[in-house]
Amino acid sequence: MSLSSEPAFSFLKSNFICGVRDITGETYSGVSGFHDPNGNAVVTSNGAGPHNVQLFALSADGVVLTCLPGYWGPDDLVRELKLAQRLNRVWLDGSLSRGQKEELFRQMQLAHIRQHPPAMVARSHMQGFDAAYEAKYRLNDTDTIRDPSLIADPNSGMQPPAAFKTIDELMHERMSRQPFVPFYSFNIASFVDYGRPRYDKEEDSHLPTGHLARMPDPHKAGRRPPVARHIDPATYVHYYGQ
C-alpha cells in the first residue's frame, strides 16, 4: 500500500483523523523477521502480513466500517475507504433502524467485491506460503479456499492460486459478518486469521528487480454470485448507487 503515495496520502489527510497503535504482544499479532534499518523493502500483494498490520476505517464514535488486513496498494486502499465513507453515511442515518443498517452493511460489503477491477483482484492473491499453510492445516475448515478439489495434495507446499479466494474477496466476506461493531468488540483475531503467523519476505535476499509472484486467474476470480437484496431498493440505491 502506500500511505505516503498518492492518492492515499491526500485522501487520508483531507478526510480522516489518523492514528496508530503498536500491536506487539497482542494475541493475534504475528512475528516479523529481523531486518536491518537500512535494508531493502519488498513491495507485496494486498492482504499480505495480516497479523502484522491492520488498517481500520472507523466512524467518529469508534464503530468499525472496514478493516483491511496486511498491506494494501494506494489506489485499492482509497477505493475501500470510499466504501467506508458510504457506510459511515448509513451509520449516521437516523431514519434507518439498527436492523436496516446492518442489512445494508452486509449487502454493501458483499456487493463491493464485484466492483473490484481485475487489476485489484490480481494484486490481492494470497501469498504462496499462506496458501500452503491453509491447505495443509485447514483444508476442511477454512473460508479461504474456494475450490478444495483443486488441491491435489494439501502437503505439497505450492498450491494452485485458483483454489483460493483472493484477499479482497475474503476481506469483504469477513467484514459482512461483523456489521457496525464497536472497535473494542471487533473480533480482530478471527478477521486476520489466514496464513501462517510469521511474515518475513527476506527482503535483503532479493535482487533489485524482485521476483514474479504467481497470479490468480482473474476470470475465475470474477465469477461471483450476485448479492441478494432484502432491503428497500430505493434505500439501497441511495447509498450504493446501483
Add this chain to the structure above:
Amino acid sequence: MQQKLTAGLLAVAFLLLAPGPGGSQVFSGDEAKDRVRELTGGIHWYHSLTQAQQAARNGEKMIFWVQMLGSLDGTT
C-alpha cells in the same frame, strides 16, 4: 529493542509502497525512510483512540486507525 525498531521500519516500508500487478519490487532502505518522514511529517498521528475519536467528532471526520508491529517512525 533493535529488532522491534527494525521490524517497525520494515512494516512501515511495506505501508509506504504499492504492490505491482507483476509481483514483487524492491525499494532501498533510504527511500523507505524518506517516505516515513513524509508520512509522519505530513499527517498528525494520534496514539490514543479516545483522543482520535474526540478529534474526529470535533472535525466531523472519520478515523483511519493503523495497527502494526512497531511504530510508524521506528522509535519504539
